[in-house]
Structures are given as C-alpha cells and as structure tokens.
Amino acid sequence: MVTLAEVARHAGVSASTVSYVLSGKRSISAGTRERVERSIQELGYHPNAGARALASSKSNVIALMMPLRTDMYVPVMMEIAVAVATTARGHGYDVLLLTREEGPAAVRRVTGSGLADAMILMDVELDDDRLPLLREAPQPAVLIGLPADTAGLTCVDLDFVATGALCVEHLAGLGHRDIAVIGEAPAVYERHTGFAERTLEGLRAKARELDVRLLHRPCEVGYGPTATTLARIFDERPGTTGFVVQNESAVEPLLGLLRLRGRAVPEDVSVVAVCSDQVALQASVRLTSVSLPADEMGRRAVSRIVAKLEGRGADEVELLTPKLTVRASSGPAPD
Amino acid sequence: MVTLAEVARHAGVSASTVSYVLSGKRSISAGTRERVERSIQELGYHPNAGARALASSKSNVIALMMPLRTDMYVPVMMEIAVAVATTARGHGYDVLLLTREEGPAAVRRVTGSGLADAMILMDVELDDDRLPLLREAPQPAVLIGLPADTAGLTCVDLDFVATGALCVEHLAGLGHRDIAVIGEAPAVYERHTGFAERTLEGLRAKARELDVRLLHRPCEVGYGPTATTLARIFDERPGTTGFVVQNESAVEPLLGLLRLRGRAVPEDVSVVAVCSDQVALQASVRLTSVSLPADEMGRRAVSRIVAKLEGRGADEVELLTPKLTVRASSGPAPD
DNA sequence: GGAGGGCGTCGAAGCGCTTCGAAAGAGCCT
DNA sequence: AGGCTCTTTCGAAGCGCTTCGACGCCCTCC
Known part of the structure; x- marks a missing residue:
C-alpha cells in the first residue's frame, strides 16, 4: 500500500507538504502542488482512512441508523437511505449502516469509538430510548422523524x-x-x-x-x-x-x-x-x-448534519409542508 | 474520550495488558482480567476505531455495495441488506454502505484506503466493470449474483x-x-x-x-x-x-x-x-x-467473507437450489 | 539446589497521518 | 544595507492502539 511518505519521497518534498496539498489548509506553490499531484496519480495513492481518523479525530463517516423491519414503508426507507448515501458522498462522507434494532447500544458504540462523525436516525419513536444518549453525545445527530420532546435535537420530518x-x-x-x-x-x-x-x-x-x-x-x-x-x-x-x-x-x-x-x-x-x-x-x-x-428528507438531513459538522446550524426542527396532488382517485361525493 | 491508557492507569496495569485483555491474544491472570474489565466498565471505555484500524490494519468493517435504483426488487435488496447488516454485526463487523452507482471508483476507494476489510457486491452484471479491480484487490470480496466469468471470484446466488x-x-x-x-x-x-x-x-x-x-x-x-x-x-x-x-x-x-x-x-x-x-x-x-x-443469500455472503478474512475458505461459486412451493395460484390447464 | 520452562506482565516501537511552530527565502521599505 | 513581512516548506510531535521481545517470577524436574 502506498503511503504519504512514499508520495513525498517520489515528489521530493516532505510529508507535511503532501498533506497540505491534500487538505488545502496551507498555501502551496503551484509548481509543488503539481509535482505532488502527479506523484499521487502515478503511485495511485489513497490516504489511509484509519490513520487519518486517528490524526484528525474525524472519520468522514456518517452513521445511518435504519429500521430493518419489513412491516412498513420499505420503499420509503430505502429511498431515504439512497438520498442519504448519495448526498453524503457528495459532501465527502461515507455512510455506515447501523440497524435500528441495536438500539442505544449502537449509539454508544458510535459515540465511544469515533466510528462516525455524526448520526442520522430513522424510525423515531415518540419516546425513543436513543434520545438521552444522543443529547449528550459529542457527535451531532439529526433525526428523520419527530419525537415527543425535541429539546436539544435536530429533526427533519414531513409535517x-x-x-x-x-x-x-x-x-x-x-x-x-x-x-x-x-x-x-x-x-x-x-x-x-x-x-x-x-x-x-x-x-x-x-x-x-x-x-x-x-x-x-x-x-x-x-x-x-x-x-x-x-x-x-x-x-x-x-x-x-x-x-x-x-x-x-x-x-x-x-x-x-x-x-x-x-x-x-x-x-x-x-x-x-x-x-x-x-x-x-x-x-x-x-x-x-x-x-x-423521502428523497428530500434524506437530503435535508445530510445538509443539516454537514452544517453542524462545519459548525454552522443550530438545533432545530424542520417540518416539511405536505403537498396534496389531485389525481384520478378522488372526486365529489355521490349524493 | 476515554483511552486505553486511562483504563490502564485506573486498573494499575500497563496499556499492553489492557490491550491483551481486550483481544485475548495472550493469557492474562484471572485477577488482572477482572480488574481491567471493571475499569473498562466504570470508565465506559470504547476502543477508538481509527487507532485500532491503524495499528492492526483491520477496520472491522465490511463494505456493502448496493444498487440504489428503484426500478427493481427493492424489497429483496433491502432484505439482503438487512441480513448482511445483522449477520455482520454478529461477527463483530460494521457495514459501510456504498452505492452501486459509484462503480469501480468505490472499489478503488475501499481497497486503497483500508476503509473496509472486505466487500460484498450486489447487482452484479454479467460483465461487471468492478470485477477486474476486485480480482487484484488485497481485500476479499463476495458477489451476490453471478457474472459471466467467475474465475478468481467468490459468488453466492440463487441458481x-x-x-x-x-x-x-x-x-x-x-x-x-x-x-x-x-x-x-x-x-x-x-x-x-x-x-x-x-x-x-x-x-x-x-x-x-x-x-x-x-x-x-x-x-x-x-x-x-x-x-x-x-x-x-x-x-x-x-x-x-x-x-x-x-x-x-x-x-x-x-x-x-x-x-x-x-x-x-x-x-x-x-x-x-x-x-x-x-x-x-x-x-x-x-x-x-x-x-x-434473500435472507439466506445475505447470511451466506457474510459467512463466506468472514471465512476468507479468517484465512479459511477459497474462491467458490455457491448456487442455492431453488425451491418451488405450490400454493393456490396454479392448477391443471383447462382443456 | 540449580537449570529449564511456562506464565503473566511491561516497555517501546511503530502504524500513516495531521498540525503546530519554526526556518528559509523572497520581496519591500526606509 | 538592514530589518520587516509574507510566503512556502520542513521537522517533529503525537493521535490511541497493537504487538514483539524481554523480563521476572514461580513451579517442576533431575
């Protein structure tokens, strides 16, 4: 596996320079940047996720807790998952799939291990047992759904x-x-x-x-x-x-x-x-x-999470306004 | 966040001892083990995933590449995902959700970055563009589906x-x-x-x-x-x-x-x-x-992946024998 | 009673990356 | 010409964990 150090050697610069080229956190002269980028290409370098997570305390992963039952709304759940996965990727995040069934334990696992930088929870119950943990978790979270008590939580849901x-x-x-x-x-x-x-x-x-x-x-x-x-x-x-x-x-x-x-x-x-x-x-x-x-809910949830990860955006409940479309299945009542 | 070192200090042992208690790779006296375990409980320690991945070059994550279209078999896909997620957790693995749409790039990302230890791919096409990469990837992979050329691949599918x-x-x-x-x-x-x-x-x-x-x-x-x-x-x-x-x-x-x-x-x-x-x-x-x-396919796929990760099991194509159940929708042809 | 062998524990060296402080050079002003 | 600032680059420390070699101890065996 190619490492940062090898790229640095190949490009004739120090490791930190390569790192800065990658992150853009410090300015790098055009010439050096190009040289480094070429080396990255030639060697087929991919940063090691674990090392990165360790050094930066950011995993670039969003956890998605999804219900895995089949007694309801499978396609909707799926559509939300699709939207979440796609939008998250667009922001540079990967998605970790957790099962709703693991319950609070999964939340604890994520918050404790740094597996993910943030969580999106679906299938929220009015008095959900994951909420207390969520409120004190260092990682931001967004619920798709609306519990009874939304204090200290960010929620996205259809009204x-x-x-x-x-x-x-x-x-x-x-x-x-x-x-x-x-x-x-x-x-x-x-x-x-x-x-x-x-x-x-x-x-x-x-x-x-x-x-x-x-x-x-x-x-x-x-x-x-x-x-x-x-x-x-x-x-x-x-x-x-x-x-x-x-x-x-x-x-x-x-x-x-x-x-x-x-x-x-x-x-x-x-x-x-x-x-x-x-x-x-x-x-x-x-x-x-x-x-x-479903699609919009997934996208919004990710946007909010990303905003929170970037320090923008406060806890808030966002209820989407429902829209009724009249088609062929409804008409005047018979007398 | 609680670290290994803090647990070690709390239990009055060295960090490596705690590590060995956790992994069980060396024998530990009963007394020490108990002390360490109590400290872990009391402090609410969770190993840091990134650090672990870095040190051991194992992420304990299985990537699942799933089609995110909605033109076919949504419930089946979902059921497979459920089975994969649940079974994987049972073996101590988390599941990273990748979209089929990312194609070969996603495979490259996983193999290059060590994001996951192995991959499960769904929605396999006869001449799938992910296969060449898969064949040379250091991580094992299992396909749920059957491409035209199965050389060097492990597949699980219904016949x-x-x-x-x-x-x-x-x-x-x-x-x-x-x-x-x-x-x-x-x-x-x-x-x-x-x-x-x-x-x-x-x-x-x-x-x-x-x-x-x-x-x-x-x-x-x-x-x-x-x-x-x-x-x-x-x-x-x-x-x-x-x-x-x-x-x-x-x-x-x-x-x-x-x-x-x-x-x-x-x-x-x-x-x-x-x-x-x-x-x-x-x-x-x-x-x-x-x-x-679907359920069985998901479970088998994970079993095979785990086997490969543990050094057991070779490349193999496993075709499940279909079973027809006669119910009320079929009967003798009218004359 | 001393050598040999387990067993249980420790210390230290990394894993590959980020990031901070500082150094080196270039350009400008007085 | 010297001092100052700004830009660009480097070196080193450290993130939290695993793992290897080594050490000390106790037990056993001749």
Missing part, C-alpha cells in the same frame, strides 16, 4: 399533522361526510412511531373541525388483512365514501377490493393516499396523494 | 437457471402448453443483470426440452405497463394459460387484471412467481412461487 389534516380537508371539501382511514399495522402504533400517531392526530382534529365522521382502523400488510379491514369498515359505516390510506402496501389491494365490490373510484368512492409519487403514479388508478418526500 | 426451469416444469407438468413470462424492466436486460438473463435461459431451455411455447415480455414497473404487457401477450397468444412473473411488483397488478378479464386463477390461468415468500403470501391469491431466499 404529518398537517398531512392528516390535508387529507380530510380535501375529502370533506368534495362533500364526503364519512371517511375511513386504513392505518398502519397495529405494531407501528404500539411502538408509538411518531409519524403514525401524528397523522392520526391531524386527521382527527380536522375531522372534528369540519364535522366529518372519521373511522380509523389499523391494518396489517397484505391483501388478506386489507380485505378484512375493508369489510369491517363497510360493516360499521356502510355510508363511507372517502378513504385515506396511510399504508403504502394497502393501496393496490384496496383498489382491487373496491373494484370487486363494484364501487367505482372516484365516482362512488374517493381514495387519498399518503405515499411516494412513484406509488401514486404506478397504481391502477392514478392516486390523489400527499407525497412522502 | 436462476434452475429457477426458470422449475417454473416451466411445474406449469408444463400441469398441462400448460402456452406460457408467458412477465419479465423485468427492459433496462434490467440492457444492463445484462445476471439473474434476469439466467432465469430466461432456464425458462427457454426447459420450454424447448418439454416442447412448450414460451413468450417472454419485459415489463416496466407499475400497473399501466403491466396492463399493456398483458394485453400484448393475449393478443399474440390468446391461448396462454400459464404465467411466470419474474417481477415482484407486477404480481398484484397481474392478478387484478386477470380478474378484470374474467380469467379465474387457477381455474383458467395459472401463475407462478419468483419472489419472496412474504410477497407470495400477501398477494390476493396465495401464489405458487419459487422463493427468493
């Missing part, structure tokens, strides 16, 4: 309360008085995952405000569970004409089931989904949806 | 040729003489992704052998494209009674579309999918499928 409100508002505006919500899997609520509860909160508040009847039912992933949930909903509220689908994987089954029941979308029944634009456009009916800007 | 054959065999055995294949997106074939081409090869070979007519059509992700593809298939081969679905995301749309056309599954039409068991079970019809053992 799910507004998202819920927006869905109800849209349907109510079209004259729907009976709205059903196909929610996340029960386990998601049991974990007190922030976004699920907040969406519900927004849905309920707006429903109360606009005097619309709202029925919320959690729903496991899969066609069967969706069918059961739908049947229950129609049993309980036969007059339901509006649906809000929070659970991406329930979208296609729901549309299929409505078709089977002879309920036309959007003539008889309107559907609003909270999902990525991709899903909304690929479904069998082009869905009216509030988009889940 | 997709056998998978294709199995699907045709099953349908032909039920009396189907006209089989259509809903394939991956055209881009996947254009990239010469190994598994797609191999599956097709297996399908074709077996069809020829059993004298069955086979129609293969690539298909973009989404309901619309699936509908178009299906329409074309029935135009071209109205007598089609057997379907092989290679593309997970086409499963639910296909079932819905068949229902719309009034073709009952499995009475009129049989469907065999190549997908994870989860998808097979969650679809609107419990699918006869060849399962994609």
